[in-house]
Amino acid sequence: MIRALxxxxxxxxxxxxxxxxxxxxxxxxxxxxxxxxxxxxLVERDGxxxxxxxxxxxxxxxxxxxxxxxxxxxxxxxVVLVPEAGRAGVHGPGLRAAELAGATVLVAAEDPAFxxxxxxxxxxxxxxxxGIGGRPGLRPAAAxxxxxxxxxxxxxxxxxASGLDPDGVEADDDAVWAxxxxxxxVPKPAHLLPAGEAATGRLTVVDIGLATEDVAAAVxxxxxxxxxxxxxxxxxADDKYSRGVLGIVAGGEAYTGAAVLAVTAAVESGVGMVRxxxxxxxxxxxxxxxxxxxxxxxxxxxxxxxxxLDPEATGEEAEAQLRVASEAxxxxxxxxxxxxxxxxxxGKRTAPTLLTPHAGELARLLGRLSGSTNRNQxxxxxxxxxxxxxxxxxxxxxxxDVEREPVRHARIAAQLTGATVLLKGSTxxxxxxxxxxxxxxxxxxxxxxxTAGSGDVLAGVAGTLLAAxxxxxxxxxxxxxxxxxxxDRASGGGPLRALAVAEALRxxxxxxxxx
Numbered sequence: 440m441i442r443a444l445x446x447x448x449x450x451x452x453x454x455x456x457x458x459x460x461x462x463x464x465x466x467x468x469x470x471x472x473x474x475x476x477x478x479x480x481l482v483e484r485d486g487x488x489x490x491x492x493x494x495x496x497x498x499x500x501x502x503x504x505x506x507x508x509x510x511x512x513x514x515x516x517x518v519v520l521v522p523e524a525g526r527a528g529v530h531g532p533g534l535r536a537a538e539l540a541g542a543t544v545l546v547a548a549e550d551p552a553f554x555x556x557x558x559x560x561x562x563x564x565x566x567x568x569x570g571i572g573g574r575p576g577l578r579p580a581a582a583x584x585x586x587x588x589x590x591x592x593x594x595x596x597x598x599x600a601s602g603l604d605p606d607g608v609e610a611d612d613d614a615v616w617a618x619x620x621x622x623x624x625v626p627k628p629a630h631l632l633p634a635g636e637a638a639t640g641r642l643t644v645v646d647i648g649l650a651t652e653d654v655a656a657a658v659x660x661x662x663x664x665x666x667x668x669x670x671x672x673x674x675x676a677d678d679k680y681s682r683g684v685l686g687i688v689a690g691g692e693a694y695t696g697a698a699v700l701a702v703t704a705a706v707e708s709g710v711g712m713v714r715x716x717x718x719x720x721x722x723x724x725x726x727x728x729x730x731x732x733x734x735x736x737x738x739x740x741x742x743x744x745x746x747x748l749d750p751e752a753t754g755e756e757a758e759a760q761l762r763v764a765s766e767a768x769x770x771x772x773x774x775x776x777x778x779x780x781x782x783x784x785x786g787k788r789t790a791p792t793l794l795t796p797h798a799g800e801l802a803r804l805l806g807r808l809s810g811s812t813n814r815n816q817x818x819x820x821x822x823x824x825x826x827x828x829x830x831x832x833x834x835x836x837x838x839x840d841v842e843r844e845p846v847r848h849a850r851i852a853a854q855l856t857g858a859t860v861l862l863k864g865s866t867x868x869x870x871x872x873x874x875x876x877x878x879x880x881x882x883x884x885x886x887x888x889x890t891a892g893s894g895d896v897l898a899g900v901a902g903t904l905l906a907a908x909x910x911x912x913x914x915x916x917x918x919x920x921x922x923x924x925x926x927d928r929a930s931g932g933g934p935l936r937a938l939a940v941a942e943a944l945r946x947x948x949x950x951x952x953x954x
Contacts, residue, residue: 440665442656443626446571446605452624452649463532465647466497469623470504470533472645473597476621477505477563478512480593486562489516491542492584494568494601495528501623502567502597503533507540516542517557521568521581523548547584555587563593566615568601571627575611577602585615596620599629600638607632607658610843614638624649631658631880633845633866659877661920666951669917671709671907682711683906686739688764688780689746689895690721691757697721697747697778697895699728700937704899705743706731707944708921710906714739716763718756721747742767743902745780746895773905776858777898784808784856792858793901793911795894798841801852801862806835808855846870846878859911861901861919863894869915879916883923887930892937897922900944921948 444452457465477489491506493499503518510516518537522528525546538544547554558564568581577585581601588594594617599605602614607628619641620630629635630642661669673682685705690698698721705713706729713732715725725732744764752761761783767774768783773791776784781796781804796804809830829851830836841848841862849860849870862868865886869879900922904914921944929935929943 441626441631441660441662442651443628443631443658444651444654445628445657448651448654448657449571449625449627452651452654456647456649466500466504466533468647469501469645470508472623472647473501473505473565473595473621474508474512476619476643476645477509477565477595478514480595480619481514481563484562484593486593487515488560488562489514489565490558490561490563491516491518491537491565492521492558492568492581493518493529494521494581495530496570496572497530498570498572498597499567500530500533502565503530503537505565505597506542507533507537510537510540510542516540517561518542518544519554519558519584520544520546521584523580525549547580551580551583555584558584558587559589561589561592563595564588565595565597566601566617567597568615570598571605573599573601573603573605575602575604575609576613577615582613594618594640596639598622599627600635603629603635603638605629607634608844608846610634616640619643621645623647625651626658628658631660631866632878633864633868636866636882656877658880659916660880660882661916663920663924663951664954666917666921666948667954669909669913670948670952671904671909672952673709677711679711682709683741683903683908684712684714684737684739685710685902685906686714686716686736686742686767687899687902688716688742688744688760688767689748689898690717691747691749691752691760692718692720693749693752694747695721695724696892699724700892700895700941701743701746701899701902702729702732703938703941704896704944705903707941708900708903708948710903717760736763739772739906741773741775741902741906743775743777743898744768744783745777746898748779750779750782773911775898775901775905777894787855787857789857791905791911792856793861793905793915794852794856794858795861795863795898795901795915797863797894798845799838801848801860802836802838802841805830805848805852805855808852809836850874859915861915863897867919867923869912869919871912876912879912881916881919881923883920883927885923885927885930885932887933887935888923888926888940890935890937893922893926893940896937896941899941921951924951
């Protein structure tokens, strides 16, 4: 598992490490690791020139020492000092080390145009403008230097790409978009969350001796090797019931295919048995496509409610299906709630629950639940209605709100519902109802997975895992990982359909278990 620590916890770990080391030892380790990675990239790319963009603080010191080491290795190095204070504004010992090694030093504020031309000549650029103490966005002078970087230069961000929110909460496009980030000790939240992952590029972690094993992570990401530890593997004494029976309430006369996709995904991912509940058309399709599925109500260990479900459908069959869906949500069994099922969520649920919205669905859910909560609170107080916790006042929550701050909105939904929330996206987030719990973040899926029906497949996989007894946080993250890897495998770099993802699950899980 990849673990990212909060900025506060990283600083505490660094302070504890420095207390037992000689002065400057931690920075020396960071600079040596950074220089080794940079030298390797230069050799790979047949590069010869290095430009270091250096700001104030220890991040600039790491960069200066690394530039000096690269000079000693034989590369041509230029150091561009970004602060307006020039030499007085950067790490003094690091600057002296870079100059002694032969680096050319420029103060950008003295001749911005010349500094930009120098930046444009770098085969490799070290972004040491700001580190974990930075804030979202770049100052104009720094942004001008970043804009001057050649398109074919390899950009290495030092610890965190400048302009990112190190905690990964607030997004800002005015940042360094690195080809690679070399971070020290442990990843930071910005490296794994939607607000910063794209700008981070390849993530390389340099071990500098921080003791972080017992520190709670702010963000976690399951790796391929975690699948064998978490996936429910059949045992010799198992039968279909002990492996998990999953009830699926999905599809309808309007969206018939969702039922086939969710049921196929469940059986392809190893569920013991599926009981499907639906109207006549999707039922016929499920019978033909998945003959091992059992049609009708019965005893189950978990439910999937919602793929392709129309909560406003009328007619005897539809009303019977919606009755089963409502009973599943009001019962005490684990439930995956997707798509149309989200419209049936009315408040907190105490049984294990995994909600799987995309950004638009989460916005609608938050608007509906926060409005209901606030009306009840206002009625109890005899006062006026207000916005929900941390939500906009006087207007509905929008998809754009959720996309701008996905972690915050997922946490609010988890607190309002008592559920674990899996927010689908290019980086999928899984957030539990505990306010201080870790965020799970998975990004294995190719862009081609943005296709109709892919969420129905994900719901089926997550249902398999809940039926086998996994908790919603593990089930959500593990389902997202396997779903993404299966999609990447089925895509092969080109278009794919949701059914191909479902059919790729079985060999994908087999190969991950063999690692």
